[in-house]
Each structure stands twice: as structure tokens, then as C-alpha cells.
Amino acid sequence: MDALWTYMGDLHEVWSPPWTGTILVLVAVVCGTVIGLERESHNKPAGTRTVSLICVGSTIFALASIMIAGGSEFADRGRIAAQVVTGVGFLGAGAIIRERGTVVGLTTAATIWVVAAIGVLIGTGYAAGGVGLTAVVLAMLMGERRLERGPIGSCVYSHCQVLYQHGNIKARLRILRVLDQHRIPDEARTFSREGDREVLHVTYCVAHRPHRAFLFDLADMPEVEEIRQKSDTADGTKADRKPPL
Numbered sequence: 001m002d003a004l005w006t007y008m009g010d011l012h013e014v015w016s017p018p019w020t021g022t023i024l025v026l027v028a029v030v031c032g033t034v035i036g037l038e039r040e041s042h043n044k045p046a047g048t049r050t051v052s053l054i055c056v057g058s059t060i061f062a063l064a065s066i067m068i069a070g071g072s073e074f075a076d077r078g079r080i081a082a083q084v085v086t087g088v089g090f091l092g093a094g095a096i097i098r099e100r101g102t103v104v105g106l107t108t109a110a111t112i113w114v115v116a117a118i119g120v121l122i123g124t125g126y127a128a129g130g131v132g133l134t135a136v137v138l139a140m141l142m143g144e145r146r147l148e149r150g151p152i153g154s155c156v157y158s159h160c161q162v163l164y165q166h167g168n169i170k171a172r173l174r175i176l177r178v179l180d181q182h183r184i185p186d187e188a189r190t191f192s193r194e195g196d197r198e199v200l201h202v203t204y205c206v207a208h209r210p211h212r213a214f215l216f217d218l219a220d221m222p223e224v225e226e227i228r229q230k231s232d233t234a235d236g237t238k239a240d241r242k243p244p245l
Contacts, residue, residue, distance in 0.1 A: 010124070010125035010126060011023065011024065011125045011126075011127055012066065012124075012125040013125070017067065020125065021063050023127065024059055024063065024122050024123060024125065024127055025056060025059055025060065025063075027059075027122050027127040027130060027131065028052075028055045028056045028058070028059035028118075028119050028122045028123070028130070029052055029055070029056055030131075031055055031115075031118055031119075031122065031130055031131060031134040032051050032052030032053070032054065032055030032056060032115060032118075032119070033048055033051075033052045034134055034138060035051050035055075035111065035115055035134060035137055035138060035141070036048035036049065036050065036051030036052050038138055038141050038142065039051060039108070039111060039141075043183040043185060044107075044108050044111075044183075045095060045105065045108055045183075046095060046108045046111060046112055050112075051111065051112070051115050054088065054091065054112055054115050054116055054119065055115045055116070055118060055119040055122075056119065057084075057116075057119065058081075058084050058088070058115075058116045058117075058118075058119025058120045058122075058123060059119040059120070059122045059123035060123065061080050061081050061083070061084050061119075061120070061123065062080075062081040062084075062119070062120045062122070062123025062124050063123045064080055065079055065080035065081040065123075066123075066124070068080065081120050081123065081124070084116055084119075084120055085116075088112060088113055088116040089113075091109075091112050092109035092110070092112045092113050093109070095108040095109045095112060107141075111137075111141070114133075114137055115137075117133075118130045118133050118134060118137070121133065154207070155205035155207055155208065155211065156205060156206055156207040157203055157204065157205055157206070158203070158204065158205075158206045158229075158230065159201060159202065159203050159204075159230040160201075160202050160204070160215065160227060160228060160229050160230060161199050161200065161201055161202075161226075161227070161228040161230065162175060162199070162200040162202065162218055162224055162226075162227055163194065163197045163198070163199050163200075163224070163225050163226040163227070163228070164197065164198055164200075164223050164224050164225055165196065165197060165198070165223070165225065166193065166196050166197055166198045167198075168198075168223060170223070171221070171223030171224070172198070174221060174223065175200060175218065175221070175223075175224070178214055178217045178218055178221075179202070179214060181214075181217075182213060182214035182217070184202060184204060184214060188202060188203040188204065189201070189202055189203075197225065215227065
């Protein structure tokens with residue numbers, strides 16, 4: 001039991017520097033990847049690679065700060081690591097977007113911020129604490145999403161058709177760029193032909209404003225000739241609450 005508590009504390013006091021640094025970086029990779037996979041599964045801009053790199057980078061800065069300070073009692077072991085707080089703020093600010101009166105990306109920015117904090121904690125030697133906090137953050141991201149569905153309601157999916165001139169590759173690319181920016185999944189898009197026009201069929205959520213915001217951008221495109229709103233599905237059934245397969 002005493003050995004277990006030893007490994008729950010500062011690993012810099014347990015192993016020699018080469019082994020400690022290697023193990024702590026590997027732990028940071030695992031923690032960042034786990035949180036990043038959760039973000040990636042919901043098509044968030046900061047996915048697996050971004051989140052894991054932030055966690056690893058914060059750990060490396062913390063390790064570098066400790067190694068530079070060495071064993072001197074006058075050196076500040078947290079001097080470099082403290083700058084992570086400032087640096088990660090720029091990443092978080094870049095993830096926040098104000099679009100048509102709606103602010104998006106706050107959760108992504110907060111995730112970046114907390115992952116950097118976990119990376120610093122791991123870099124200072126407290127790998128067990130980093131793993132524990134990763135589990136807490138993962139539980140918050142997954143659990144609170146379910147709780148939010150109570151007040152705001154579940155997604156209600158419907159369909160629309162976007163028509164533009166057939167053969168206009170530029171129009172198609174611009175439309176796809178809008179869909180990508182709003183993170184409309186590929187499985188929710190299909191194309192067909194209607195006379196001399198091409199038709200994009202999109203399945204999306206009509207219940208929440210951020211989920212249908214892409215329609216405003218498409219409506220502003222001069223290449224888009226018509227947008228047909230379909231409240232019912234092709235087989236005549238009403239729009240349902242299940243996401244597109």
C-alpha cells in the first residue's frame with residue numbers, strides 16, 4: 001500500500017529523469033488522446049491530434065522547466081510551465097467564433113484550456129492525478145451533454161434540398177465548404193440530378209439554431225438557385241429524433 005501511494009505522488013522523486021520524462025510524456029499522450037477522441041466523435045474542430053498535442057506540449061514545457069531549474073533552491077521550477085497558461089489562451093481564442101449572433105467554440109476552448117492544465121500537472125510528476133482528472137473531464141463532457149438535452153430538448157432531424165446549376169464545380173465546392181465549416185457529416189449529404197440542375201440533399205437538426213445556421217450561409221450564395229425545406233421525409237413520415245445513419 002505504501003508503494004502504491006508513492007506512485008500516486010511526484011514521480012520525479014521515484015525514478016531517474018530519463019525514465020520519468022518518457023513515462024510522463026506517454027501518460028500525456030494517452031490522456032490527450034482519450035479526450036480528443038471524445039471531441040472527434042462529435043465533429044469538434046479540436047480533435048484527437050490537436051488535443052493530444054496540447055497535452056503533450058504542456059507536459060514537455062513542465063518537464064523542461066524542471067530540468068532547467070535542476071536542483072537549485074533558487075531556481076524557479078515553474079517559470080516556463082507558467083507561460084503555458086498564456087500561450088494556451090491564444091489557442092482557445094482561435095477556437096471561439098461569433099457567427100450570426102451566436103458564439104460557438106466555447107466548449108472547445110475550455111477543453112483546450114483544461115487539457116493544457118492536465119499536461120502541466122503530468123509534467124510536474126503527478127501522472128496519477130492527470131489520469132484521474134482526465135476521467136473527470138471525460139465524464140463531464142459525456143454526462144453533461146445528456147443533462148443538457150433535458151432543458152433544450154433532443155435534436156429533431158429534417159431534410160432540405162439545395163439546387164444549383166449542374167456542372168458548376170465552383171458552386172459545389174463552395175457549398176461543400178459551408179457544410180464542412182458547420183460540421184455537417186458526410187453521411188447526411190447526398191447528390192442527385194434534376195433537369196439541368198444539381199440537387200444536394202441534406203439531413204440536419206431543425207430544433208437548435210446552431211445546427212441549422214448553415215442554411216443562412218447557403219442562402220447568401222449567388223450560385224444557389226433554390227432551397228427547398230422539407231418537413232417530412234421522402235416516405236411521408238414526419239421528421240424524427242434519430243441522427244442520420
